[in-house]
Amino acid sequence: MIKKLFLIPFFAIVLIFSGCSNSNRIDTSSLVQTITAEDKSGKTVYNFYLLENSEDVQSISVEAESLEKAVVSAKENYIPMLTLSKLELFLIDSELGEKTLETDIKYISRESMISPLTYTAFSDSKTLQLFSKDKDALKKVKEHILLLKNNAKGLSVTSLSIFNNFKGENNGYLSICYISSEKELKADIVKIVTQK
Amino acid sequence: MQSNVTFPSKRLMLSLFVCSVMPVMLMGHSFLQSDNIFSSLVSIGFGIIFMLLCFVPFYSIKHRSRLDFSAFAKNTSQTGFLFVSAYYCMYFTVITVSFLIRFCDMFVSGVNPSANTKVIAFLILCVCVYGASKGINPLSRVSIFVFAFLIIAFAVIFFGNIKSFEFAPNSTFLTPDFSNIQSNVADCLIFAFLPVVFGFNSTSTKNLSVKQPVIITLVIFGTLALTLFFTDFVTGAYSVQQPFSVHLLSRTAYFGDMKGFDSFYLAAVTACVFVFATAVLISVSNCIVNTSSKRTLLFVAIIALIMFVLFVCADSYSAVKELLLNNIFLTVLNFISALLIPGIYIFIYRRKLYD
Numbered sequence: 350m351i352k353k354l355f356l357i358p359f360f361a362i363v364l365i366f367s368g369c370s371n372s373n374r375i376d377t378s379s380l381v382q383t384i385t386a387e388d389k390s391g392k393t394v395y396n397f398y399l400l401e402n403s404e405d406v407q408s409i410s411v412e413a414e415s416l417e418k419a420v421v422s423a424k425e426n427y428i429p430m431l432t433l434s435k436l437e438l439f440l441i442d443s444e445l446g447e448k449t450l451e452t453d454i455k456y457i458s459r460e461s462m463i464s465p466l467t468y469t470a471f472s473d474s475k476t477l478q479l480f481s482k483d484k485d486a487l488k489k490v491k492e493h494i495l496l497l498k499n500n501a502k503g504l505s506v507t508s509l510s511i512f513n514n515f516k517g518e519n520n521g522y523l524s525i526c527y528i529s530s531e532k533e534l535k536a537d538i539v540k541i542v543t544q545k
Numbered sequence: 546m547q548s549n550v551t552f553p554s555k556r557l558m559l560s561l562f563v564c565s566v567m568p569v570m571l572m573g574h575s576f577l578q579s580d581n582i583f584s585s586l587v588s589i590g591f592g593i594i595f596m597l598l599c600f601v602p603f604y605s606i607k608h609r610s611r612l613d614f615s616a617f618a619k620n621t622s623q624t625g626f627l628f629v630s631a632y633y634c635m636y637f638t639v640i641t642v643s644f645l646i647r648f649c650d651m652f653v654s655g656v657n658p659s660a661n662t663k664v665i666a667f668l669i670l671c672v673c674v675y676g677a678s679k680g681i682n683p684l685s686r687v688s689i690f691v692f693a694f695l696i697i698a699f700a701v702i703f704f705g706n707i708k709s710f711e712f713a714p715n716s717t718f719l720t721p722d723f724s725n726i727q728s729n730v731a732d733c734l735i736f737a738f739l740p741v742v743f744g745f746n747s748t749s750t751k752n753l754s755v756k757q758p759v760i761i762t763l764v765i766f767g768t769l770a771l772t773l774f775f776t777d778f779v780t781g782a783y784s785v786q787q788p789f790s791v792h793l794l795s796r797t798a799y800f801g802d803m804k805g806f807d808s809f810y811l812a813a814v815t816a817c818v819f820v821f822a823t824a825v826l827i828s829v830s831n832c833i834v835n836t837s838s839k840r841t842l843l844f845v846a847i848i849a850l851i852m853f854v855l856f857v858c859a860d861s862y863s864a865v866k867e868l869l870l871n872n873i874f875l876t877v878l879n880f881i882s883a884l885l886i887p888g889i890y891i892f893i894y895r896r897k898l899y900d
Contacts, residue, residue, distance in 0.1 A: 458783050464796060466805070516781075
């Protein structure tokens with residue numbers, strides 16, 4: 350009995366201290382909620398919007414050829430502990446085209462930390478700029494995507510379904526969301542040809 | 546450690562089911578690598594037949610002598626059993642480390658890439674040595690709780706993925722294709738460690754009937770088939786990109802705004818690993834010829850240390866890791882442990898068995 354009374358707190362202390370390390374603590378300021386890919390004068394710029402925990406929108410912008418390279422660059426140059434485990438939305442400028450979408454979706458599919466239910470859509474540049482000003486942009490865009498998904502059959506809104514439909518035999522095309530905000534925030538369907 | 550307290554053999558079967566869930570939950574994307582129903586069904590069929598065959602020698606010994614294989618073998622020839630027990634200690638070490646490696650790989654890829662797997666393996670083995678000191682009866686009681694939690698975890702994972710379920714088979718699904726049949730069958734035969742665990746722990750059980758091993762085998766492979774079905778038609782080609790299919794399945798489950806139930810998956814698989822490792826260490830303790838419980842515990846601790854050393858070797862040398870993760874190698878060991886050695890014992894000592 351005395352041994353158990355001694356051993357149990359001993360093991361608890363060992364477990365607690367073996368897990369504690371400043372270097373391993375995940376700072377909420379390194380959790381990315383939204384990623385947007387913009388076309389700026391022919392160059393692709395990836396914007397990482399961090400988990401909202403203040404009045405201002407916190408983000409980092411990285412110029413890279415692909416999302417994979419952008420993540421590496423962001424970790425090296427800005428936030429070493431950058432984490433995509435809370436990623437909820439990935440928006441790509443429609444100017445960048447489906448090649449960028451396919452490459453980046455393949456990267457997302459390989460990363461087990463990124464949720465397969467990450468919403469992915471095309472968008473116009475005005476919507477992408479909304480994220481740097483409006484804290485609630487993520488919530489508004491997600492609402493529009495969900496509304497469209499509930500009313501449209503065969504629409505791929507998550508990285509899982511987009512990846513599978515790029516691979517699958519689905520009449521040679523894939524339907525994904527297109528978010529625009531010319532007059533107001535709106536979600537439409539756009540079809541991408543997948544058959545080669 | 547053998548005990549005089551008997552408990553219903555249904556509880557032991559429940560423990561075996563909990564142990565069997567672990568390879569199902571830790572199956573990689575290469576498990577049954579064939580997007581083809583015929584190949585999958587044939588492999589599962591082979592798995593069922595082989596596992597039932599492996600139960601036969603241990604069931605016969607228990608039915609005739611009311612002893613498990615280890616107790617029966619000790620009664621026949623203690624000297625002979627020394628060599629046999631050495632082999633079985635090696636066998637239990639290999640299968641434990643094989644599944645510990647899979648668990649740690651899942652932990653690193655899905656939870657914390659910077660986790661120290663040696664610490665994880667060490668802690669699991671330490672806890673399981675303590676659990677092994679208590680015996681199979683308490684473990685079988687713990688299995689009841691773990692089983693209840695598994696039902697909840699599976700319900701959450703399957704029902705959470707119902708809305709994403711799309712029965713859209715590709716053109717190769719219904720076309721007979723047996724190109725990967727060898728590795729597919731080997732994948733299903735790894736479950737044959739369960740009859741060996743049964744064979745080393747069934748002395749204290751009562752009311753064993755022939756339908757219990759049959760039912761548990763069918764339930765295990767039914768769970769495997771259902772999991773494969775969901776993996777194929779919910780995650781589809783995406784699962785090939787990820788190392789652990791069921792982990793992915795738990796992340797795609799959602800109920801309205803509530804998403805990602807990988808915590809249920811992690812808790813369930815961790816509980817199963819603990820039950821499995823403890824059951825194996827109890828089997829190891831039954832390998833020892835009569836001695837005091839303190840010496841038995843020391844022996845189990847030494848075997849656990851050997852398991853840890855093998856784990857460290859596998860972590861450091863990829864050739865060792867590849868061998869331990871090779872399902873064909875495990876199948877050969879299962880064949881020797883579950884069929885060959887007990888079969889030889891039954892043949893040589895058949896008079897003693899039937900007297």
